[in-house]
Amino acid sequence: MGAAPVHPWTGRRVLVATMHGKGAAILPALAGIGLAAEVLELDTDRFGTFTGEVERTGSMLEAARAKARAALDIAAARGAIAIASEGAFGPDPVLGFLPCARELLLVIDAASGREIVQARRSLETNFASLDWPADEARLEAFLSRARFPGHALIVAHADGRFTKGIAGRAGLSEALDPGHRPVRVETDMRAHMNPTRMGEIAALARTLAGALATPCPACGEPGFGFERALAGLACIDCGTPTGLARAELLRCSACGHEAERARRDARTHAEPGECPACNP
Ligand SMILES: [Zn+2]
Numbered sequence: 692m693g694a695a696p697v698h699p700w701t702g703r704r705v706l707v708a709t710m711h712g713k714g715a716a717i718l719p720a721l722a723g724i725g726l727a728a729e730v731l732e733l734d735t736d737r738f739g740t741f742t743g744e745v746e747r748t749g750s751m752l753e754a755a756r757a758k759a760r761a762a763l764d765i766a767a768a769r770g771a772i773a774i775a776s777e778g779a780f781g782p783d784p785v786l787g788f789l790p791c792a793r794e795l796l797l798v799i800d801a802a803s804g805r806e807i808v809q810a811r812r813s814l815e816t817n818f819a820s821l822d823w824p825a826d827e828a829r830l831e832a833f834l835s836r837a838r839f840p841g842h843a844l845i846v847a848h849a850d851g852r853f854t855k856g857i858a859g860r861a862g863l864s865e866a867l868d869p870g871h872r873p874v875r876v877e878t879d880m881r882a883h884m885n886p887t888r889m890g891e892i893a894a895l896a897r898t899l900a901g902a903l904a905t906p907c908p909a910c911g912e913p914g915f916g917f918e919r920a921l922a923g924l925a926c927i928d929c930g931t932p933t934g935l936a937r938a939e940l941l942r943c944s945a946c947g948h949e950a951e952r953a954r955r956d957a958r959t960h961a962e963p964g965e966c967p968a969c970n971p
């Protein structure tokens with residue numbers, strides 16, 4: 692057994708631009724590939740908040756890029772590597788009403804200007820809201836779906852204020868006191884208040900670390916990883932390509948080299964029940 696390969700970025704400064712404790716979800720995966728990252732706590736709320744006091748501008752990627760650039764500026768680390776994360780929550784664009792979580796991690800190698808992006812879309816989220824007032828049954832159903840009190844809540848008030856980080860019944864009752872004119876209860880999506888979200892970010896960080904640990908077969912740069920799923924898994928009965936993924940496309944953002952990788956579950960065919968021809 693030989694020594695573990697040394698990552699080409701070993702010894703370089705790696706900054707994780709974060710607020711709300713997301714470093715805890717990201718650092719272990721980086722440590723696993725030999726990168727000792729340091730957390731740079733930013734006031735990332737100025738880049739946009741989930742409660743909308745600061746309107747988000749641009750795409751998730753642009754938001755993450757602004758955070759990573761800010762970290763490089765603040766640390767005066769012009770040649771460093773910066774990593775930033777961004778999340779968004781809302782109805783799934785495909786599945787409609789089901790709430791969907793989108794998480795993105797961006798790596799900027801400031802020495803080369805190169806960017807590596809990993810994104811993840813998942814139905815594993817407690818994202819929900821409840822207009823107030825509501826009756827006891829609806830409140831309890833909402834609290835269950837919101838995974839309260841293990842996950843915190845936010846109460847929006849008629850005057851535009853928010854009570855954030857509500858993690859217990861007493862705090863919730865206080866915030867919902869009619870004197871405070873509550874108008875809505877919603878899930879607190881900040882990572883340190885939301886273990887489900889923290890888990891999603893950690894899973895994405897492991898995917899990113901896997902890509903960072905994989906050198907591009909064409910140019911040797913780290914970061915050869917998942918780009919997108921390739922649809923077209925063929926029906927086992929009639930051979931029609933379905934909307935299911937037949938393979939994963941891997942891509943190098945340094946040189947553009949692409950390669951296909953088989954599905955992780957090794958499935959080679961779709962079932963007739965999943966086929967638009969056999970089961971229209
Ligand atoms: Zn390459």
Ligand SMILES: [Zn+2]
Nearest residue numbers: 926929966969
């Ligand atoms: Zn078929």
